[in-house]
Amino acid sequence: MAKSTVARRKRKVPLSVHKASGLWCKVHKGKRYYFEKVADDPQGTKSLDQWLEIRAGRTPKSSGDVLVKDICNEWLAHKQAKLDAGEIAQDTWDEYHHTCELVTGSIDKHSEAATLLPSDFAKLRATMAKRYGPTVLGKHIGQVRSLFKYGYEAGLIDRPAKFGPGFKKPPAKVMRKTRLDRGDQDFTAAEVRQLLKTRNHNWRAMILLGVQGGFGNRDVAELSIEVVDLKTGWIEYARAKTATQRRVPLWPETVEAIREVIERHPGGTDRLFVGRRGRDFTDSNAHGNNRISAAFRRVLTSQGFPEAGRGFYCLRRSFQTQAEECGDIIAVKHIMGHIPPENDMSSRYRQRVNDARLRRAVDAVHRWLWPRPFVGEMTQ
Template identity: 35%
Template sequence: MANSTRRATISKPDKPRDDFPLFAHNNGLWCKKIRGKLHYFGVWADPQAALDKWLDQKEDLLAGRVPRAKSDADELTLEVLVNEYLAAKQSDVEAGEYSSRTFQGAFTSCESIVQHFGQRRVVADIRQEEFAAYRKSLVKAKYAPNTINTEVSRCKALFNWAYQAELIDRPLRYGPQFRTNKKSARRQKAKAAPKMFEAAEVRQMIDVAGTQLKAMILLGVNCGFGNTDCSELPQSALDLKGGWVDFPRPKTGVERRAVLWPETVQALREAIKSRPEPKNPEDNGLVFMTTYGNRWVRMEPSKTEGIEPHWQDGLTMAFREVVKGLGLVQKGRGFYAFRRTFRTIADESNDWPAINMIMGHTDPTIGGVYRQRISDERLRAVTDHVRAWLYGGQEGGAK
């Protein structure tokens, strides 16, 4: 049960006609390869807008020039802006400067923004009272303070980009009400139950999880891996004989190295051995695949015409089944809570630079500038401490 996810019965959309010059990329955008590089022209749900953009930029792209964006501030609609923005961010993903997880968040937020303001809304005419109304709608929908802060920041990023890209002649004024509220977020955190798992709970999950999910849970508590980390983990990042993983975080590209416990190594061997054949040949080198040969975290088209594609997180669904079956459901404790669990327990080892290396966190202090390396012995000491916490006192556990 925990080793499966919902069957993908939908696929990328067909071209609207035989001579349509673009193809549907699996990131949810219409795409064309020009002079050896992929270029993106808009979301699947609006092939006409994507075609219009292609025709507008065709001459420059074929000549190897960077197309100059249109800057008619009186005509730029939110629909066009979102298409331009997502295409630019997908190019950043291809260049390794923007993670797929961050793109996923931007994509979802753009959907929410378009739904609220309207796709034909002229960008330059949006006023501060409308931004305030958007924030109020998030509060009314009972989003958590942290989520509201994130949505406000993503919304500002979209419209700030429009000005930087010369799509509008002046920056928009958001007004004093369209703001983040860190105080509310801190109050929420203080009132909420800890968003981590206890050792006994983790052991229960490991005992009942299927082959792949068991390995992913162990990566979560052993190394602080999250959903996208597991989904995008290549076999080339693993040294199962030596017991190491070297895998920069997909979200940030920050270097990450960790010791793999014997239990994690064994679970990974079993997961790789029983891994289903990938549907996409590009996924052949990945460690994990769903029962149907898909990535655990991926873009899926909508079943309904005119509705944007969405991100499918099979890992979240499979993990929810296990947690529900064990009676361990608690708000805020999804699979990503393993990163919080690892950090909380690892901090007790008092070697924060080593912990940052394992989790792929940057060190903003002056020490991070001068520090040139962290020994493997220090990394091992951290993961040994977490393993002792997890298996301490258990027969056959940490020694």
């Protein structure tokens, strides 16, 4: 091709240099296209030919055409397959989706994934750090690393992502200081009694399950009616978050509260708890949290508690803290649905925990919450 022709084409369709990556690029209709490295194509000849191929509707011959959005889509499709297979929960998939939104909100989604630099990830980390505290920031950083690790292992990019030395979770010291500054994350007995004054039958039952059995947000949102046996006063099921068998003895107060929920249940779903509009609480918001989080804040406000600092999950912390007073940590872990370490051979050999031990754990919490004997409490 004559030099004059190339010159005219360059003037007609000029390319620019993306300084951060050192690549020739072109912005067209709000989308940025990346081509060869300036060092390898100093005159932009190859890059210009690739751009003209795109304009003609053909796929350009470029080795690094996998974009950030492509990796996000492939990763989410991979996680969707796990969701469909029951290997992860919907809340978890929603968190992954939110992480991809954070990535594409900070890094141009039309950027070639293989050309990202430590400065791109530093910008992403700074954006997330302004929005989240150390705990959530660390979670998202881990998920971003997982995202690009998948891209490399799946063959979408030919080398690991260059995160740089700064794209790491907050150090342990910062995490400890954050917990100290936050203060205690459980509720006192008086505070729980105040929360139980709510007039909402759903919330009274959920609060009781949280404080007497360590039920978390997802636990109550996904709890089905069929696993609750009000005749015997037990709940037994495999916890979705950990796939760990869980057997929980219920207080008489909890049995009555759940009985009212079932009697007033509108039907249409197997979930135990249904809101006023007929929806259960498993839906997620833009941050990947189910409806329990936001709804409980309204309960706190209605009972005179400040919103900041504590949420529904703090009831689970209250149970753990008080139930350990029974002296049987194995029984407490079984009720909580904790995952035993892989090297814990005792948990592998242990086939069950005696019901009497489980009852002693919940009885210890009952004595803390209502320091008086109650019908059905075991004699020590």
